[in-house]
Amino acid sequence: MTGIEREIVLTPRLEATYALLESGDTVADIGTDHAYLPARLILDGKYRRAVASDVAPGPLENAGRTLAALGLSDRISLRLAPGLKGLSEGEADAVCVAGMGGELIASILKDGPRPDLAVLQPMTREEKLRRFLAEEGYRIEKERLAREGERIYTVLRVRFTGEISRPREARTYLGRVLEDNPPELAKAYLSKKKAALYKAESGHKSAGQEEEAAAFRALREEIEEYEKGF
Ligand SMILES: C[S@@+](CC[C@H](N)C(=O)[O-])C[C@H]1O[C@@H](n2cnc3c(N)ncnc32)[C@H](O)[C@@H]1O
Incomplete structure (x- = not known):
């Protein structure tokens, strides 16, 4: 404390x-x-x-x-x-x-x-x-x-x-966390963010905002690629 x-x-x-x-x-x-x-x-x-x-x-x-x-x-x-x-x-x-x-x-x-x-x-x-x-x-x-x-x-x-x-909305979920932190901590942070990313992606999708939905999908894939590195 x-x-x-x-x-x-x-x-x-x-x-x-x-x-x-x-x-x-x-x-x-x-x-x-x-x-x-x-x-x-x-x-x-x-x-x-x-x-x-x-x-x-x-x-x-x-x-x-x-x-x-x-x-x-x-x-x-x-x-x-x-x-x-x-x-x-x-x-x-x-x-x-x-x-x-x-x-x-x-x-x-x-x-x-x-x-x-x-x-x-x-x-x-x-x-x-x-x-x-x-x-x-x-x-x-x-x-x-x-x-x-x-x-x-x-x-x-x-x-x-x-x-x-x-910046694209999707990039604002990531900031500089990958650049500035130990990989294990960045990975744990991003895993916690995944639910929010899914939510934003499907929200944009159901609103017909395909471009924004695609940006979130791309970010999710980027994170998944990053996670594979462990
Ligand atoms: C949770 S405490 C954080 C204390 C300390 N900064 C920390 O990070 O542990 C939030 C403090 O911000 C104050 N606060 C909330 N809104 C504020 C504002 N608009 N301007 C200045 N202080 C504010 C609250 O009174 C409270 O003391």
């Missing part, structure tokens, strides 16, 4: 998020809850300062307790605000949004000062988030998977480039 021991022990999901954050001066953690992630980033010297922001007072109280216990209250500024609204333009080198649905993360990015670099950890609907990122001019630099029990989470490091693309 995540908790404060002699050091901050992060769950695999947050540890992967931590690993994708490059070092810098100031990091902002949006939806921080206990502020474990920014506390660990500061304790390890990855960043000099942090903003820990949350939309609800209860989580910020949790964060306040963490910072007081670790003597970090002067290094991490707590903000009660929705999404990126508590940040001023250019205040943070990197922004992190972890532990929320993919669509909520997309809406947070849409509505606030645009970060140049962000590390995003969607709990659900990551395909929607990948599509949003492509259409808004963010490039996915790296995508790291993390396993916690039966669940496999993805974490994306994205950079704003302004280059807009419109």
Whole structure:
């Protein structure tokens, strides 16, 4: 479990998020809850300062307790605000949004000062988030998977480039997971996605959208080919 021991022990999901954050001066953690992630980033010297922001007072109280216990209250500024609204333009080198649905993360990015670099950890609907990122001019630099029990989470490091693309829907189910992860983990992630892929394929088929259905079929076949490699 995540908790404060002699050091901050992060769950695999947050540890992967931590690993994708490059070092810098100031990091902002949006939806921080206990502020474990920014506390660990500061304790390890990855960043000099942090903003820990949350939309609800209860989580910020949790964060306040963490910072007081670790003597970090002067290094991490707590903000009660929705999404990126508590940040001023250019205040943070990197922004992190972890532990929320993919669509909520997309809406947070849409509505606030645009970060140049962000590390995003969607709990659900990551395909929607990948599509949003492509259409808004963010490039996915790296995508790291993390396993916690039966669940496999993805974490994306994205950079704003302004280059807009419109990937086929089927590609948004895959992201960069094959490039950036150990094959066993990528395979397990894709196996879990197969049911969603079948569903999307048959949905497009029954709507008469043959081209989209074919793209999903092609992706399924690509995954099956990939699986044969084991
Ligand atoms: C499940 S917790 C995740 C905590 C931590 N980031 C993690 O990944 O373990 C989600 C947190 O996001 C906060 N939250 C939800 N919607 C938000 C929004 N629009 N802006 C900022 N915080 C939000 C919630 O209050 C909650 O504290």
